[in-house]
Amino acid sequence: SMYLMNDRFVKNDEVSISIEDRGYYFGDGVYEVIRVYGGIMFTAEEHIGRMYESAEKIRMTLPYGPEEMLSKLTRLIEENAIREGHVYVQATRGSAPRVHQFPGEDITPVITAYTKSYPEVPVVPEPAKLKSVDDVRWLRCDIKSLNLLANVMAKQEAHEAGCLEALLHRDGTVTEGSSSNMFGVKDGVIYTHPVSNFILNGITRRVIMQCCEEIGQPVAEEPMSLEDVYSMDEFFMSSTTNGILPVSEIDGQKVGEGTPGPVTKRLMAAFEAKLPEPAPT
Numbered sequence: 001s002m003y004l005m006n007d008r009f010v011k012n013d014e015v016s017i018s019i020e021d022r023g024y025y026f027g028d029g030v031y032e033v034i035r036v037y038g039g040i041m042f043t044a045e046e047h048i049g050r051m052y053e054s055a056e057k058i059r060m061t062l063p064y065g066p067e068e069m070l071s072k073l074t075r076l077i078e079e080n081a082i083r084e085g086h087v088y089v090q091a092t093r094g095s096a097p098r099v100h101q102f103p104g105e106d107i108t109p110v111i112t113a114y115t116k117s118y119p120e121v122p123v124v125p126e127p128a129k130l131k132s133v134d135d136v137r138w139l140r141c142d143i144k145s146l147n148l149l150a151n152v153m154a155k156q157e158a159h160e161a162g163c164l165e166a167l168l169h170r171d172g173t174v175t176e177g178s179s180s181n182m183f184g185v186k187d188g189v190i191y192t193h194p195v196s197n198f199i200l201n202g203i204t205r206r207v208i209m210q211c212c213e214e215i216g217q218p219v220a221e222e223p224m225s226l227e228d229v230y231s232m233d234e235f236f237m238s239s240t241t242n243g244i245l246p247v248s249e250i251d252g253q254k255v256g257e258g259t260p261g262p263v264t265k266r267l268m269a270a271f272e273a274k275l276p277e278p279a280p281t
């Protein structure tokens, strides 16, 4: 399959990244994952927009703009004939001898992208189990940066406990997941952490907020405490790769009935109605 390298499309064995790439040294870069449904990228403009915002927040200027990025990623998906899958794109601050401060103006960011194909018959995921983990990340979680060590550690801790995802909390205040946003339902109201520097403003979260408005579902953008979550009626998480995923258990305690509840189900239906109509093959 083909890869995007800066402004070129190259074959697998033609990809070469410098050992001095700042992504490799420092995680000095940003990234996005965009889902492809029926050959069409979902919320591509939003993802690419967020990527350029993340780049700006770390004071990195990409060598071309969002429109060109969109057309390049579209072409990559076409070249690789992706129907169900995703495209991963990242940009690092470039390759230069290892000093922490930014390299000179002559050093340009390195952009790479690849596609991943999902099985043709979709695997319906089981409701997720969560493990609460201390959120020890930095204070700019709004940036989708390549620096994911704390997320990696949290996810591993969850996995070792037999859980799909970590439920991150700062001093008992639930923020989000290691690679997802988190939502609780109590007495018909959906609760989720407000958009701030403590969470990534998920694109799926944004679609969910839109769905809620459209179906008249009350939402409170108020953080939940870790104590609150155990007594929620329903709980679910959201991400580009999993969409809306119901949660059955948190720290070994069943949430509600342990099965997807009515609010979650209604929202999932509203979300699915927004997905691109697959073009005939």
Ligand code: PLP
Residues within 6 Å of the ligand: 176, 177, 178, 179, 180, 181, 199, 200, 201, 202, 203, 204, 205, 238, 239, 240, 241
């Ligand atoms: N929060 C974090 C920390 C993430 O890494 C992600 C995505 O991977 C999300 C939330 C969900 O964001 P999105 O819906 O844009 O995939």
